[in-house]
Amino acid sequence: MNNSENPDLTNDSAWRELISPDFYDDRDTSDILSDFNWNLHATETVGVLSSFTSTSTPHELIPTSSCSSSAAASVALTEVSTMSHNPPATSSSSEDPTENSTASAAITPKKEKKQAQKRIRQQRFAFMTKSDVDNLEDGYRWRKYGQKAVKNSSFPRSYYRCTNSRCTVKKRVERSSEDPSIVITTYEGQHCHQTVGFPRGGILTAHDPHFFTSHHYLPPPLPNPYYYQELLHQRDGVNTSSPRPPQSTTEDGHVAVSSINPSEEGLLGDIVPQTMRNP
DNA sequence: CGATTTTGACCGGCGC
DNA sequence: GCGCCGGTCAAAATCG
Numbered sequence: 001m002n003n004s005e006n007p008d009l010t011n012d013s014a015w016r017e018l019i020s021p022d023f024y025d026d027r028d029t030s031d032i033l034s035d036f037n038w039n040l041h042a043t044e045t046v047g048v049l050s051s052f053t054s055t056s057t058p059h060e061l062i063p064t065s066s067c068s069s070s071a072a073a074s075v076a077l078t079e080v081s082t083m084s085h086n087p088p089a090t091s092s093s094s095e096d097p098t099e100n101s102t103a104s105a106a107i108t109p110k111k112e113k114k115q116a117q118k119r120i121r122q123q124r125f126a127f128m129t130k131s132d133v134d135n136l137e138d139g140y141r142w143r144k145y146g147q148k149a150v151k152n153s154s155f156p157r158s159y160y161r162c163t164n165s166r167c168t169v170k171k172r173v174e175r176s177s178e179d180p181s182i183v184i185t186t187y188e189g190q191h192c193h194q195t196v197g198f199p200r201g202g203i204l205t206a207h208d209p210h211f212f213t214s215h216h217y218l219p220p221p222l223p224n225p226y227y228y229q230e231l232l233h234q235r236d237g238v239n240t241s242s243p244r245p246p247q248s249t250t251e252d253g254h255v256a257v258s259s260i261n262p263s264e265e266g267l268l269g270d271i272v273p274q275t276m277r278n279p
Numbered sequence: 280c281g282a283t284t285t286t287g288a289c290c291g292g293c294g295c
Numbered sequence: 296g297c298g299c300c301g302g303t304c305a306a307a308a309t310c311g
Contacts, residue, residue, distance in 0.1 A: 143283065144283075144284055145284090147285075163282090
């Protein structure tokens with residue numbers, strides 16, 4: 001795209017404006033996370049890598065309230081809902097009668113689905129964790145629906161959808177090509193339900209204060225212009241192969257976050273090794 | 280046997 | 296218009 005028009009992303013206010021044109025201005029990360037139903041306390045919300053909405057037209061902005069139960073959300077979700085028009089044959093049932101009524105046989109569901117997809121971009125945020133495990137257990141259950149090799153990355157990107165049939169939240173998981181130990185997780189959308197337990201292991205939710213620390217959560221610098229730029233490029237469909245300087249991490253591998261407070265530093269400093277996987 | 284993962288095919292957006 | 300690329304679908308394979 002037009003990189004020449006990109007503002008100087010080394011400037012804090014510049015990228016803030018770019019990332020969060022009108023939604024996340026002056027909001028702290030706890031606000032942002034709560035919009036994603038991640039009701040973390042301030043001490044747990046450091047270093048949200050990015051959070052932004054990307055909509056092609058203003059009316060497509062997905063409300064911050066949850067899914068189909070919200071009348072306000074229903075307007076936008078009607079447009080998005082085609083994503084779940086075709087529940088897998090193995091899936092229990094179609095859930096929303098309004099969906100079925102609009103997805104009659106006359107219109108190719110596939111095309112309608114695609115159109116809806118491209119129109120709506122839900123809120124997204126991304127963060128990096130240092131973990132051997134690609135798929136972080138965040139309290140929700142995810143079903144993988146795709147994997148793609150990404151250009152300029154030696155690691156594939158995995159695509160997951162929330163297994164809750166009413167929930168349209170997706171996430172992408174990929175490893176940093178520069179540091180394979182870093183997992184970049186991008187969430188899109190908001191859960192409309194509670195977290196669930198895991199059948200094969202312990203229950204850990206994003207509400208758990210150990211969630212981030214358990215995965216060597218790597219808060220980014222605020223800003224880390226290069227990473228944000230990359231996210232923006234991803235969002236805008238632009239590939240960037242330009243070399244980026246190493247992230248401005250501290251000696252112990254952490255990154256200075258402007259909003260961090262002493263208690264947060266304590267949390268981050270107290271790195272807990274991989275302990276979440278219960279065989 | 281149901282749920283989940285894998286994987287090739289397909290589609291749309293975008294730059295040239 | 297063409298080709299590249301990211302994202303999704305869906306059938307087959309695998310898992311528990």
